[in-house]
């Protein structure tokens with residue numbers, strides 16, 4: 001029998017004294033009348049619940065759906081803040097909450113109906129992370145079931161919530177990790193699946209860092225990213241934007257960290273002269289513009305939605321250099337067109353598979369950006385559900401296209417020209433391994449540049465701040481959320497020698 005169905009016979013086999021039986025209210029909790037028409041649910045909590053159900057049922061993206069729902073609902077700042085904390089916090093902590101719910105309900109969470117499962121996740125987050133008083137968290141979770149007309153599940157949810165409320169987070173953690181291996185325990189503690197814990201540990205060392213940084217990295221993934229803007233060079237006045245609503249970023253010479261307000265409401269953003277963009281994304285685009293290369297056109301091979309294209313185009317506008325931007329998705333190519341609308345540059349946007357751009361493009365570009373599709377393991381703080389959606393097998397599945405796109409990027413580059421290979425993942429299998437494999441196949445036609453020194457010039461920092469894996473005679477850059485405060489962007493700069 002699927003759950004949320006008021007199955008009163010299931011649940012733990014030997015409930016102890018005072019332990020509520022799923023489907024029946026426990027001591028001290030009065031059963032509310034089934035007057036769902038009158039059950040009031042905080043609008044922020046209701047939106048969080050709807051988003052969780054859509055993420056679970058329809059593979060929706062919380063970072064897109066939640067802002068849309070919030071702006072439609074016109075909530076107070078407090079309620080919008082509550083909705084955001086409930087949604088993101090619950091999605092991030094799903095691994096631990098599911099283990100606890102399964103224990104308290106006596107069955108795995110995938111045997112529960114979607115509404116009951118997500119109401120319980122929300123309730124567990126309130127109880128164990130937000131320290132909401134037990135009676136309030138239980139009543140609000142049950143009220144949510146009633147308000148959304150899941151009357152039969154309300155009793156079951158009530159009983160499971162009461163059982164969860166009997167232990168603290170630390171006690172639950174001890175209980176559900178008692179038989180767990182190291183990575184699983186670390187994952188449940190720091191809200192990551194065990195395979196990502198293992199992959200990030202290995203990636204830290206592969207990029208020349210200490211495995212002891214793992215906890216700091218996992219914690220950084222659980223902190224919402226700073227909101228940063230790029231003031232496009234020649235179009236927007238960075239200092240003026242910073243004076244208005246933020247502070248200049250420490251690393252990117254184009255960046256402003258927003259300290260208040262809605263970035264999309266800013267006049268400069270609406271006019272396309274400034275863009276919302278992570279500081280790490282700014283840096284890898286600037287790494288390509290700062291490398292020494294012959295004069296000649298610029299290609300952005302995987303351009304959508306156009307954040308980096310806008311930087312490349314603004315830079316190229318100063319010299320009248322043509323820019324070609326390509327994306328396999330027509331919708332994303334359209335976003336690229338929009339990203340450069342304010343820039344007075346010669347930009348051509350193509351909808352095409354970068355692996356098979358027409359042969360007349362071969363060997364013709366002075367600078368090529370290959371910002372390839374990847375797992376996004378460096379941007380987990382932006383997409384709280386992504387860590388639970390991704391699978392270890394995704395890394396391997398993406399490798400062929402990453403290799404093909406980088407190989408094609410090199411073929412499209414003129415002799416002496418520079419390719420930037422970038423990912424928003426630090427996974428060694430998508431970064432160092434891909435560059436090494438493609439270099440091996442390219443023989444002596446390609447050399448690896450010293451990307452840390454190039455970024456040092458861009459940022460005014462010491463190159464050591466960006467030191468990462470040595471590849472051939474050069475070195476890549478791996479940015480980290482816990483070190484640089486940016487997304488985990490990877491950058492390798494390669495010169496085609498002939």
Ligand SMILES: C[S@@+](CC[C@H](N)C(=O)[O-])C[C@H]1O[C@@H](n2cnc3c(N)ncnc32)[C@H](O)[C@@H]1O
Nearest residue numbers: 302303304305306307308327328353354371373
């Ligand atoms: C990491 S995103 C690029 C982000 C972009 N550079 C930016 O800064 O806004 C990767 C992009 O590659 C595109 N893509 C995937 N496969 C491709 C292919 N074979 N050829 C060209 N683009 C591709 C995806 O549609 C996606 O827009």
